[in-house]
Amino acid sequence: MKGDKSDNLTTETWLTNEPPDNSVRLRTMTDKDVAETTDTPLDDAALEKLAVEELIREAVQGAARAEIVGPSGWIKESDVWKSIDKIPLISKEIERLKADMSKYLNNCEFEIPVIFKESKELFLDSKSLVEEMENCKHEIQEETMTEILKSIENHDIIANELEKVKFTLNVVYDVVQSGKYFKDYEDCKRDGNYYRAVETLNDLTEFLNNPVDGFRSLAIYDNLKNAVAIHWDELLQELNALWGKMVYWSNPASGSQIHITIKIEDSPIFIDILRALLLCKQLDVKIKEFSAFLLQEVLVPIIHQDCTVFEETDELMTITIPDKNHIKPAYDSVIANIRLLFHFLFKKLNIEIVLNDTIMSMVGKTIYVEFGDMLIKDCLIDTIPNNINELQSYGKITSEIEDFQQFLVLVRFFPNEKYSILQYANDIDVLFAERCSQYFLDSARTIMLKDLSITMSIGVESVVESAELNSNVDDATEEAFKLFDSALPKSLYYFPRCMISKTAQELLDLVYILMEQAVQCSDFVCKRLYITTRLVFELYDAVVPYHHENFLQTIPQYVALFHNNCMFLAHNLLTFGEKWMTLMDDRDVDYPISFVDLVQKLRDLGYKHLTIHMQQQRKQILDNIRSSDLNSLVVKDVLSDNAEQAIRQCLRQLQILKNVWIGVFPGKVFCRLMSTLVNMFIDELIHRVCTVEDISAEMATQLTEIYTIVVKKAPNLFQKPSDIEQNVRSWIKLQELIIVLGGTLKDIEKRWGDGTGPLAVHFRTEELRNLIKALFQNTMLRANLLSKIK
Numbered sequence: 001m002k003g004d005k006s007d008n009l010t011t012e013t014w015l016t017n018e019p020p021d022n023s024v025r026l027r028t029m030t031d032k033d034v035a036e037t038t039d040t041p042l043d044d045a046a047l048e049k050l051a052v053e054e055l056i057r058e059a060v061q062g063a064a065r066a067e068i069v070g071p072s073g074w075i076k077e078s079d080v081w082k083s084i085d086k087i088p089l090i091s092k093e094i095e096r097l098k099a100d101m102s103k104y105l106n107n108c109e110f111e112i113p114v115i116f117k118e119s120k121e122l123f124l125d126s127k128s129l130v131e132e133m134e135n136c137k138h139e140i141q142e143e144t145m146t147e148i149l150k151s152i153e154n155h156d157i158i159a160n161e162l163e164k165v166k167f168t169l170n171v172v173y174d175v176v177q178s179g180k181y182f183k184d185y186e187d188c189k190r191d192g193n194y195y196r197a198v199e200t201l202n203d204l205t206e207f208l209n210n211p212v213d214g215f216r217s218l219a220i221y222d223n224l225k226n227a228v229a230i231h232w233d234e235l236l237q238e239l240n241a242l243w244g245k246m247v248y249w250s251n252p253a254s255g256s257q258i259h260i261t262i263k264i265e266d267s268p269i270f271i272d273i274l275r276a277l278l279l280c281k282q283l284d285v286k287i288k289e290f291s292a293f294l295l296q297e298v299l300v301p302i303i304h305q306d307c308t309v310f311e312e313t314d315e316l317m318t319i320t321i322p323d324k325n326h327i328k329p330a331y332d333s334v335i336a337n338i339r340l341l342f343h344f345l346f347k348k349l350n351i352e353i354v355l356n357d358t359i360m361s362m363v364g365k366t367i368y369v370e371f372g373d374m375l376i377k378d379c380l381i382d383t384i385p386n387n388i389n390e391l392q393s394y395g396k397i398t399s400e401i402e403d404f405q406q407f408l409v410l411v412r413f414f415p416n417e418k419y420s421i422l423q424y425a426n427d428i429d430v431l432f433a434e435r436c437s438q439y440f441l442d443s444a445r446t447i448m449l450k451d452l453s454i455t456m457s458i459g460v461e462s463v464v465e466s467a468e469l470n471s472n473v474d475d476a477t478e479e480a481f482k483l484f485d486s487a488l489p490k491s492l493y494y495f496p497r498c499m500i501s502k503t504a505q506e507l508l509d510l511v512y513i514l515m516e517q518a519v520q521c522s523d524f525v526c527k528r529l530y531i532t533t534r535l536v537f538e539l540y541d542a543v544v545p546y547h548h549e550n551f552l553q554t555i556p557q558y559v560a561l562f563h564n565n566c567m568f569l570a571h572n573l574l575t576f577g578e579k580w581m582t583l584m585d586d587r588d589v590d591y592p593i594s595f596v597d598l599v600q601k602l603r604d605l606g607y608k609h610l611t612i613h614m615q616q617q618r619k620q621i622l623d624n625i626r627s628s629d630l631n632s633l634v635v636k637d638v639l640s641d642n643a644e645q646a647i648r649q650c651l652r653q654l655q656i657l658k659n660v661w662i663g664v665f666p667g668k669v670f671c672r673l674m675s676t677l678v679n680m681f682i683d684e685l686i687h688r689v690c691t692v693e694d695i696s697a698e699m700a701t702q703l704t705e706i707y708t709i710v711v712k713k714a715p716n717l718f719q720k721p722s723d724i725e726q727n728v729r730s731w732i733k734l735q736e737l738i739i740v741l742g743g744t745l746k747d748i749e750k751r752w753g754d755g756t757g758p759l760a761v762h763f764r765t766e767e768l769r770n771l772i773k774a775l776f777q778n779t780m781l782r783a784n785l786l787s788k789i790k
Contacts, residue, residue, distance in 0.1 A: 174211055178224050181207065185231060192269070194242075194276035197235060202279065204228055236282060242273050243286050249293060258298060258319040262348040264359070274353050287359070291366035299371055302337045303379050304328060309337040317344045331383045331397070334375075335404050346411035364413035372414075376424045384431050386439035388520045391432055398425055432521075433528035440514050440529075444507060444536045448543045452501040452551070452561050458568065459497040459666070495571045496666035504565035508572055511536055515576075519583040530580070530593060537569065537598050541605055552609050556657055559613040560664040566606030570599045614676065617657065621650045621681050630688045637696045644706050650681055651713050658717050667719060674717055675727035682730040685710065686737055690767045695741075695774045704742040711735060733762040740771055745781050748772065752789060765789055 181204040188197035205228055211221065250259040264270050277283035301307050301321045306329040308320040319341070349359035380401060385391045405421055408414040424431060511533055518529035544562065551558040573595040580593050625631065628646035629639045654677060661670050689695070689703060711734065715721035724731050736758050740748055751759045752768070759768055769789055776782045 174207075175218075175220065177207065178204065182227070189235075193272065194235075194239060195272050195279060198239075198276045198279045201228065201231060201235065205232075236280060239273065239277050239280065239282060240286075243277060243282075246270065246273070247286070247290060256321050256323055258321065260298070260317040260319070260344075261315055262317075262345070263315050264348055264351060266351050271351065271353070274351065274359070278353055283353070284362075287362050288366055291363050294363065295367045295370060298341065299338070299367075300374070302329075302341070303334055303375060306333065307337060309340045311340065311344050315348070317341065328379075328382070331379050332400065334379050335400065339404070339407060342408065342411050342413055346413075350412065358412060361412040361415065364408075365415060368408075368414055368419065372419065372421050376421055380421065380424060381431065381435070384428070384435040386436045388517055391428075394428070398422065401425075429522055429524050433525045436517065436525070437528060437532040437535075440510065440532055441535060441539065443510055444539060445543060447503050447506045447510065448540060449547055450501075450503045450506075452503060452544075452548060452558055452565070454502045455499045455561060455664075456502050456505060457497065458500055458505070459495040461497045495568060496668070498564050498666045498669075499561065499664040500564045500568050501561050504568050507536070507540070508569065511576070515580055515583070519580070523587070523589075526584075526587075527591060530591075534595065534598065537573070537595070537602065540569070541601060545605070545609065552613070553616075556613065556617075556660045557664060559610055560661050563606040563610045564664065564666075566602045570602040570606075573599050573602070610673075614673065617653070617677055618680055620653060621677070622684060624649045624653075625681075625684055625688070630685070633688060633692045633695070633699065636699070638698050639702045639706075643702070644709070647685075647706050647709060651710065651717075654678065654681070654714075654717050662719065671718060671723050671727055675724070678714055678717060678724065679728045679730050682710070682714075682728065682734045686730060686733060689737060689741070690771055692774050693770070700741045700775055704738050707734060707738050707741070711738065732758065736762050737771075740768075741775070745772070745776060745785050749785050749788070752785075754788070 181200055185197055185200045185204070188194070188200055208221070208225055208228060246264050247262050249261065250257070264274075274283060277286065298319055302309065302319070305322055306327060307322070310318055312318050317340075345363070346360050349363065352358050353362075383394075383397050383401075385394060401422055405414070408421075409416075514529055514533055514536075518526045518533075521529065544565075545552065548558060548562070552562060577594040577596065581589075584593075624646045628642040629636055630643050630646060633639075654674070657677070658674060661673065664670075665673065685707060695703070714728075714731075715724045718724050718727075736751065739751060740759070743751075748759065748768075751757045753760065763771075769786055772782060772786060772789070
């Protein structure tokens with residue numbers, strides 16, 4: 001064996017980055033697999049040599065690991081051995097291994113040289129086969145591929161010719177198939193099989209809409225399309241004509257009668273026509289047209305007018321509509337007429353076209369929602385009562401409506417869905433509240449529009465003292481009554497004697513009826529009616545002044561009655577809420593019941609129109625005075641007759657007001673109003689004189705005479721002549737003015753009384769001084785008097 005230890009064993013050692021216990025790991029690496037990586041064949045000696053060397057390397061490595069490397073695989077740097085120190089040991093181990101290998105090879109049952117020789121022969125045979133395969137492949141590529149390419153070219157030519165034949169065949173097939181469809185259509189038309197004719201045209205249309213390639217480019221294709229369109233038009237016209245013969249009606253505008261004729265029977269001929277119309281999508285159009293006519297021209301008049309419905313023949317139904325009849329029919333009459341109509345339609349249109357679908361059900365699906373809503377809104381809602389007594393017996397009406405609902409389902413007008421015309425009754429409380437509210441509001445409005453001049457007397461003349469009413473009470477109670485009367489006068493709870501319109505009492509009676517209805521109903525209805533009651537009085541504020549506007553502007557009696565009406569209603573509203581609550585003692589109310597906030601609104605409404613009318617009367621009086629010579633005393637020395645006429649006209653105007661108002665207004669109100677106008681009138685007369693700088697003696701005499709007329713007639717404007725002295729502030733002043741106009745300086749001085757006389761009480765100092773300067777010349781006596789009046 002050649003080589004030594006250093007040639008066959010390479011040893012390298014290294015240290016890890018962080019070896020434990022400051023030791024290094026020793027790893028051995030060998031030069032191996034040299035023979036396996038070479039392409040040179042090995043003989044027996046070489047193979048034996050390689051085997052021995054491999055065993056030696058393994059032995060060396062094992063010995064080195066066994067003696068040098070510890071259990072942990074790590075050694076200290078100080079213990080690293082040198083290869084020269086171990087050469088004798090390695091040589092001894094090599095010799096031992098050689099002996100073992102020789103012994104192993106000698107005892108082997110097979111011969112390695114023989115195996116190697118057979119392997120070499122197999123290698124040569126394999127190489128020969130590979131060369132033969134390469135030669136075969138070369139021959140195939142040179143000779144066979146030429147024939148294959150030629151066959152492929154022939155295949156493409158044949159395939160193209162086959163495609164052309166197939167294209168032509170498809171086009172010819174479509175032409176033949178189109179002709180077959182046309183022939184089938186003509187046969188169906190001739191046999192009267194309209195459903196099959198429509199089906200054939202449908203198939204032909206779909207066939208022409210999806211042709212094969214090339215068919216569209218043929219001239220015959222356009223001709224076929226045009227022919228199909230013509231056949232469709234002809235067929236649809238014929239089917240529409242047949243429908244027109246089966247179902248037709250008269251034009252409602254031609255008269256007051258509508259005739260509906262239906263000539264449809266449950267026979268194969270009619271079913272075939274109807275199915276044909278359904279297939280060509282014309283049946284839906286015809287049913288919608290018929291349904292629209294039925295709803296608008298028949299059902300609407302039946303619901304809103306008192307029509308007559310009767311079946312003249314088995315195929316003819318007649319509906320008579322009255323001319324301009326605005327009286328709504330009763331609900332039972334409407335239901336009876338609709339029953340007759342739908343019974344006729346069901347008898348003629350109960351023909352099943354498709355599974356579970358008849359002509360009648362198709363009509364129903366088209367209009368049943370609109371019909372049901374209209375029937376509820378314009379007919380059945382009117383059956384809801386407006387008082388609690390009728391509501392308690394409303395079950396009878398709902399039973400009739402329920403029977404009618406079942407009839408509509410039976411004749412297949414209503415679908416099997418859960419649609420019911422009784423749905424409105426689900427919220428009967430809401431509907432009753434709305435109905436009742438609307439009824440009372442309409443009734444209140446009707447009352448408000450009535451004439452205000454129809455009157456009645458109400459109130460008390462005077463209030464009896466508490467002592468007279470409680471003559472048998474003890475001292476403590478009597479003292480309590482006296483204290484109560486001093487704090488709240490008894491007259492606060494009484495309305496004074498006056499005249500009101502009967503409409504005010506009617507309105508109040510209506511409100512009391514509404515209250516009695518409310519307290520008997522459910523909490524929801526009661527609350528709604530309470531709100532309605534408040535709306536009645538708010539409606540009064542809006543309706544009465546607007547409707548009676550012209551009378552309130554021109555007729556004093558209307559103004560007086562309207563004022564009293566407002567006061568009367570406001571007076572009752574003070575305690576109306578308390579009365580309402582008294583009737584509801586046993587119920588829990590979660591909302592406040594009060595009408596006190598409406599009291600001042602009604603009072604202000606009455607005050608407003610009375611004030612406007614008083615301003616008109618005042619303006620008329622002032623216009624009369626200012627249009628006469630009393631308005632130009634400064635430039636005149638003598639008054640003309642129009643001055644006295646103006647005074648008399650004003651007194652006449654006040655007298656008319658007295659005649660109209662006395663007995664209408666309460667006594668105190670009449671006295672206050674008349675005092676206001678008379679006082680204004682007298683103030684204007686006094687002002688005309690007191691502002692003049694010079695008054696002639698003749699004019700003073702005329703003024704005295706004219707003003708004396710006022711003094712004589714003005715007391716007659718009141719219920720008692722003495723009322724004028726108590727309520728007209730300027731009454732005494734006018735009398736003193738007459739004395740000044742007709743008196744002397746001494747008379748004036750006497751009535752001045754050094755600042756304590758009547759003139760000093762009723763005249764301001766400047767007014768009296770100006771009046772003396774205008775009436776009397778500048779003399780020593782006048783000067784002395786003026787010096788005293790300061």
